[in-house]
Amino acid sequence: MNKETLIAVKERIQPYIHRTPVLTSQLLDDLSGAKLFFKCENFQKMGAFKMRGAANAILSLSDEERQKGVVTHSSGNFAQAVSLAAQKLGVKAYIVMPKNAPQVKKDGVKTYEGEIIECESTPQAREATAEKIQNEKGASFLHPSNQDEVIYGNSTVAMELLEDHPDLDVVLAPIGGGGLIAGTALAVHNFATNCKVIGGEPMEVDDAYRSMISGKIETNKTFNTVADGLRTHLGDRNFPIIQKYVDKIIRVEEDEIIQAMQLIWERMKIIIEPSCAVPFAALLKNKEEFKNKKVGIILSGGNVDVKNLPF
Template identity: 50%
Template sequence: MRGEDDLDLPTYADVAAAHDRIRPYIHDTPILTSQTFNAMTGAELFFKCENFQKAGAFKARGASNAVFSLSDEQASKGVATHSSGNHGLSLSYAAGRRGIPCKVVVPRTAPEAKKAAMRGYGAEVIECEPSTTSREAVFKEVVESTGAEFVHPYNDPRVIAGQGTCAKEMFEELGPLDALIAPIGGGGMVSGSCLTLSHLAPSTKIYAAEPEQADDAYQSFRTGQIVAYDAPTTIADGLKVPLKERTWHFVRSYVTDVLLASEQEIIDAMYLTWQRMKIVMEPSCAVPLAAILRNRAVFEGKRVGVVITGGNVDLDKLPWMKS
């Protein structure tokens, strides 16, 4: 692993610059509350609804920052990435707004709704087997044959800075919170939140929420080194990827704890959110609420920001449907 001096880590100045750069291309998404969930958790919860974001996910922030940071010469060759769905979708959106080519390597098991939406934005979708090893091998071939600019889904300083604009908007609207919780897969949203809040509200505790069946960040946090699973199985399809060096730096340095939720707890929290808040969200986005409900004592009596990271759901395969 490279030393931290070699990581090219973004700073809060990069977050502020990213926010100015991407404002024309993103929504300042609403923050919703729920008296029902406040009563269930004993906390005052503020849900940042990135399911209403452009391309349906928070990743439009990081992708737009990366795309619009490129020089004209770099942009002319297009961009490429590998993604389980939302980053590829968001990069497709951003590339379309700039009018440049985009290629996305996607696991063949990714939701069809996400793959169709990528194509709708003009991207070329290249399918691979559902493992990190296959994804990275196929992607290497794509980049070598096209010369496209690689925009990593999360281990990229431009992407992390862009994701940090979400917490910045929350702070500007709500002021300092006692805690913020977001889902963690590769760690881009959590890292951006750490970057922003360590500067604007250092007393805010940051929690990451993760499925029990894909608990690599949880294991990393407890062992003090990156633990990576190649192909975990969980309904939270956006949280299957491992931490990388940059995101691990932020998790290790700033996160208070990584909290887990079972598959059934995730499904129940997703169902409750659809039922009570009347909003569409993905299984991955239900993990924070599931973790709060499981760890009520941690959050009780506190003002807590909850990031709902995306709303790109395959409506024909909702997890509570009978097969």
């Protein structure tokens, strides 16, 4: 993946996304012993970085493909991202969601004129339902994390961060489906020098950590984590990028995630979702490793049910 391609992607999606701010906090610097730069994708359109990948994926389709619409399966942020990106581009969006998806997320999809098709709450049911729509409508399938165009769109988060702060020593990102960290790794590889990429992952769903050790894509038996956005596993498009360019993955416990989330809410006065707190929790857990370093932290999103906070 070369610089030119990523720069072209960045220019292509520019009109459809926000360039999000990078915030700092002296108090959190003092607490961590590092110089922290928080890239705030919680301020992105629809509230998460997913808007970038969705916009790039739809913009990459031909006019003929766009006329037939797009389909994805997602219970959360990608569902809203595809709906909004499609709405802005005048494309029909079919969104397969499990019946038990949070109502707030269904409402979000409807706000952006996405058409919801409900299915049972299993990966098999999601895939089968999406495939049925593909066959019936001729719609193009968009994958939340395991598709090149989505990964390249996601890479623009770290590209912007590095434009603002080119001398970072480390960039930390959460790891769930792998689409964000793969994009981050591509950006750092192409646009930074001597900068590491480190993933934060919940101990309860540590499939990426195990995949890095075994050399093949591992899955999870349980999904018992507050970080609901990280319950998915890696894919064949993003895993090779992660293997090649991600230095390590740090696992964190549930109480560490909640504590990190609460710190950001209280100290920075911003709303982030639990998945988003995982890389900051990883840094706090391994302070020695990051001591006196300049660290970029990607705050991936802020779509949280405020009536149901973990603290």
